[in-house]
Amino acid sequence: MKNLIIALITLSIFACKPESKVDYAIISGKIENSKAKTATLKNADFKAEIAINEDGTFADTLRIPENGFYTMSIGREFTPIHIGFEDSLYVTLDAMKFDQTITYTGQGALKNNYLASKTLHNGKITSNAAEFYSLEENAFKTKISKIKTANETLLNGLTNADEAFISAEKQNLIYDKYLMTNNYSQRHGYYTKKEDFKVSEGFIPSELKDMIFDDAKAYKSSSSYKDIAFDKALIGIFDSLGDDISSVTPKDLKDVSDIKIPALKNDIIDYLSSFLVSPGNENMEAVYNFFSENSSSEDTKKKLTETFEKNKNLVKGKPSPQFVNYENHKGGDLSLADLKGKYVYVDVWATWCGPCIAEIPSLKEVEKQFHNENIEFVSTSIDQAKDRDKWVSMVKDKDLGGSQLMADNNWSSQFVKDYAIQGIPRFILIDPNGNIVSADAPRPSDPKLLELLEKELKIQP
Template identity: 45%
Template sequence: MKKLLILSTAVAMIACKETPQVDYALIGGTITNFKTNTKVTINTPDGSVKEDLMVAENGTFADTLNTNKNLYALYDGKTPVYLYVEPGFNLNVNYDINDVQNSLTITGKGAEINNYLIAKRKKEGELFGNPRETYKLEEAVYKAKLNDIKTELSALLNETKGLPEEFKAKELRNINYFYLMLHDNYENAHRALTQNPTFKVSEEFMKELENVDFSNQEDFKYSTYYKNLVSAHYRNKAQELVKNDSIDYEVAYLKSVATITNADMKNALAFEFANQYIGRAEDVEAFYNLYIENSTNSENNAIITEKYNKLMALAEGKPSPTFTDYVNYEGGKTSLSDLKGKYVYVDVWATWCGPCKREIPFLKEVEEKFHDNKIEFVSISIDQQKDFEKWKSMVAEKELKGVQLFADSDWKSSFVQKYQINGIPRFILIDPNGNIVNSNAPRPSDPKLTELFTSLDI
């Protein structure tokens, strides 16, 4: 984000005495009850922008936003404030940091759109209700609910005054994409929540998705719902490649995205996926090379290249990042160096993580099978400090075995960051000399883990 406006713009204003065409938006305002030790950032949903917002001691701020992106969020670590910007917008944003939902006010040029979007997000939540309950509904009832949601949201759009016609046209399509995305989500969500893995929706239910154009660049830039539909489309193609060509999913997804003809859409999907999943790729080098071959965005490429270089420091045989003096459930503190001389299988988890808890029975089985061998099973919780007692209770309740440790700074712990862990559970295998065997080891539920242990004569 540029803090200085282009000089030529000012010159043009003086010379022509007309409002110039600009490619930026301005935001400013006041955050009530702001404390100087609070960090506020400006982020974009795709992760390509994350910068500190400079807030004065009295809570006032001002910044310039690049309108190559339309969606931003001001985030203080608790509650995000979502903003939509277009060239020439000048938004005045005010809220109480202790009660964002009830205190947020937005005025200035572009306020009508932003206030509409705030009202729409609230209404979406109210209409859809509790996802755990809504996705359990039978197909016909769920379908009727979606029709009602679409009708109500369309009415809100039509009743809102002061919205530009061009925006209303895009937003009408956006409402339809929301409707279609909820169709696309239903089968998998219903399976999981009803614990019925064989559930399948009717052909009629999915028919409306058959005519979606997955190459609309304008809607891709504007609508997160459309973007999710496009991403899901290419995820499905990736699953077909996995099945037919027996390749890893991470590589398969990049291969499916590589077929997109629009460079901006291809760059965006490839970057967002690589930014999140490069650390999980079985062959990081092959994944990185495939990404670079298909991305023409130099800024994105620099970010992924930096991640790749850091991951190369985590290659097999490299010294493992360490942890020091993590609280041990059994008492005292434990460091990685205390475990030298044995293989160490590390499980990074948290009490709130469903997939982590699903691995617990499998981990117990693996521990039982290899407990007499030269290996330590170490579980590191990245729960926040406020959940320390919850962690202790779950360790006792689940009768967790092995070495149970509590990380020093949850996600910000040096060990977690150096391993570039941005999703859990994550499993790591370290050799008796403290060197990495596999920085992204198989999960306990994966038969490949037993094969790996056996191949190492553990």
């Protein structure tokens, strides 16, 4: 009897033991014609990098936080992908014909082959953006309705597909249509050269016009919902900021605090911090603290801190970083120290930079206006050494004035690094004592530059 009781207890223990929850998916495959070393899989709150072997094969077990939509990136190409617990996907593609060749087999292949077909179908129709968005309103509405109908037909043709995926994707198709509708006004005006174009009353459906962006799940599931939400949030924020971003305060950024979706808030902070956590903003530290407090992403906070640390020594009044012995187009070389006693307006540019070249006529006018004042205009090219002759020729052909210098190591020049320059043109104003007036000064085409120079040089307008 005792043995029977023990046996029954043992049996009940094994019978009642809960099954271990599967919280992973397996993804593997082979990529042709790619030099990429990693494939990246991510959504709003998950990111994983998968190593790609020399022969293009890869395999990994991913502990995903939830069944759902992700983005898979390989090099510059990316594609939507849906991964669920217990999925075991095998992916093949040719990187030279990414969307045309991507194919899935294995558990979870059905839904992902649909997503690949949808992406290819949409891409073909919208590849000529000028033609697509130049359509008149009625023709455009007909076109995007056909796109949605064709994708619905594909979706409805799936057999034995996950019901949660089908339900979410049906809503995503609505968001896809909304995104194209949302983009129409601005893009139609651009491509048809109708600067003041406005869509007619009723073109934007009330569901889109009145949409409140508070659905964190949709933000992860639909790239279209994500794009619309991001666009709407930025429009509201920029309406509050106005045109002058040189003195933005946390109070001006109240709309950021009001964003309901944490991932959207992080994305907005990522974007705004690139130019508001800047020495060009006199309230940089306060804005940095505000963004840090409002971010829920450790990656975003890390980037914020890195940006702030780079820029905190570039505020007004700090000693300027130096450039030393830069080649002078007039002969010899020149260092910033040689110009002590003068204001120095530095233009960081390159011969391949269209926006830089567009500033040249305005720069010439400013130089002419302040020709007799205590200021030196210095243009520093960050062209590569192999393009030196191109630089020499452009300076001569365009009759560029001021001091024309060439940086010693293009983007890796110490001066460029010290000023945390990541994009050009960039303009810097330094005072006669070698201290920073503005590490992100107005462009020559901006009337604010004249105001700044007149103020610093004590010139009566």
